[in-house]
Amino acid sequence: MAYDNILVETNGHVGVITLHRPKALNALNGALIAELGTALDRFEADPHIGCLVLTGSERAFAAGADIREMQPLTFPATYADDFLSSWDRLARCRKPVVAAVAGYALGGGCELAMMCDIILAADNARFGQPEIQLGILPGAGGSQRLTRAIGKAKAMEMCLTGRTLTAEEADRYGLVSRVVPLGELRAEAMKVADTIANLSLPSVVMTKESVNRAFETTLAEGIRFERRLFQALFATADQKEGMAAFVEKRSASFNNT
Numbered sequence: 527m528a529y530d531n532i533l534v535e536t537n538g539h540v541g542v543i544t545l546h547r548p549k550a551l552n553a554l555n556g557a558l559i560a561e562l563g564t565a566l567d568r569f570e571a572d573p574h575i576g577c578l579v580l581t582g583s584e585r586a587f588a589a590g591a592d593i594r595e596m597q598p599l600t601f602p603a604t605y606a607d608d609f610l611s612s613w614d615r616l617a618r619c620r621k622p623v624v625a626a627v628a629g630y631a632l633g634g635g636c637e638l639a640m641m642c643d644i645i646l647a648a649d650n651a652r653f654g655q656p657e658i659q660l661g662i663l664p665g666a667g668g669s670q671r672l673t674r675a676i677g678k679a680k681a682m683e684m685c686l687t688g689r690t691l692t693a694e695e696a697d698r699y700g701l702v703s704r705v706v707p708l709g710e711l712r713a714e715a716m717k718v719a720d721t722i723a724n725l726s727l728p729s730v731v732m733t734k735e736s737v738n739r740a741f742e743t744t745l746a747e748g749i750r751f752e753r754r755l756f757q758a759l760f761a762t763a764d765q766k767e768g769m770a771a772f773v774e775k776r777s778a779s780f781n782n783t
């Protein structure tokens with residue numbers, strides 16, 4: 527499959543997607559989002575892939591949704607087409623996704639990063655929701671995921687003023703898991719993804735689902751849900767292998783069953 531707006535490659539059990547619209551700082555247009563959806567479908571269906579990395583360029587992860595594409599839109603058209611309703615494909619990916627963010631992650635770019643499970647930031651990364659400066663608001667979950675990630679006070683300031691965060695601030699506020707030197711970003715992201723990809727896929731997918739459930743339910747329901755998944759994993763061969771490997775003092779070799 528040929529892609530025009532993204533680069534797709536496989537490295538061991540890791541699928542790597544690189545946003546690639548360099549002239550527009552990886553601004554997200556309909557074509558790019560469609561290609562991203564196709565790549566995600568393929569990696570998700572590939573039993574050899576256990577984790578994904580999503581990245582951009584050194585200058586921009588993504589500078590937002592494509593303003594030129596959005597400029598002529600009208601309310602009746604956006605409403606009738608339910609504009610953006612399919613742009614959250616990434617958030618529905620069942621396999622873990624590591625975002626490797628360098629440069630600008632603004633608007634839809636910040637929202638795209640927040641749809642991932644782990645965000646590694648290069649020291650030059652900048653996160654922001656500047657939509658207010660365009661007379662709109664974050665439309666792909668930014669006001670919701672950002673608020674859950676860093677709290678109301680900081681999310682309000684970002685969304686209401688368009689202020690951007692440095693990588694160091696994003697780290698301190700809990701938006702990213704850590705900051706690494708720009709030159710080490712890709713290698714670090716690959717290391718994290720490779721670690722995950724070599725674990726047992728059923729336990730990885732269930733762990734992701736269980737952590738995400740914390741955002742959607744009560745504590746009691748979440749704990750019950752986690753316990754059921756925990757019990758279910760005792761039906762897998764990988765649980766037997768993982769625990770046998772520990773007892774026998776050797777590395778586990780999982781086969782995702």
Ligand SMILES: CCCCCCC/C=C/C(=O)SCCNC(=O)CCNC(=O)[C@H](O)C(C)(C)COP(=O)(O)OP(=O)(O)OC[C@H]1O[C@@H](n2cnc3c(N)ncnc32)[C@H](O)[C@@H]1OP(=O)(O)O
Binds near residue numbers: 549657
């Ligand atoms: C799946 C999730 C997506 C869902 C999206 C939901 C709704 C989201 C809405 C938005 O994201 S609105 C857009 C929010 N982003 C912005 O407002 C940032 C806009 N860009 C800038 O402010 C600046 O470009 C910059 C990032 C601060 C960089 O400035 P710099 O001076 O270094 O470069 P430029 O010359 O401005 O940019 C180079 C080139 O890139 C084009 N470009 C940049 N951002 C966008 C964009 N968001 N849309 C379209 N094009 C963009 C810019 O126009 C330049 O192109 P040329 O003019 O040289 O052709």
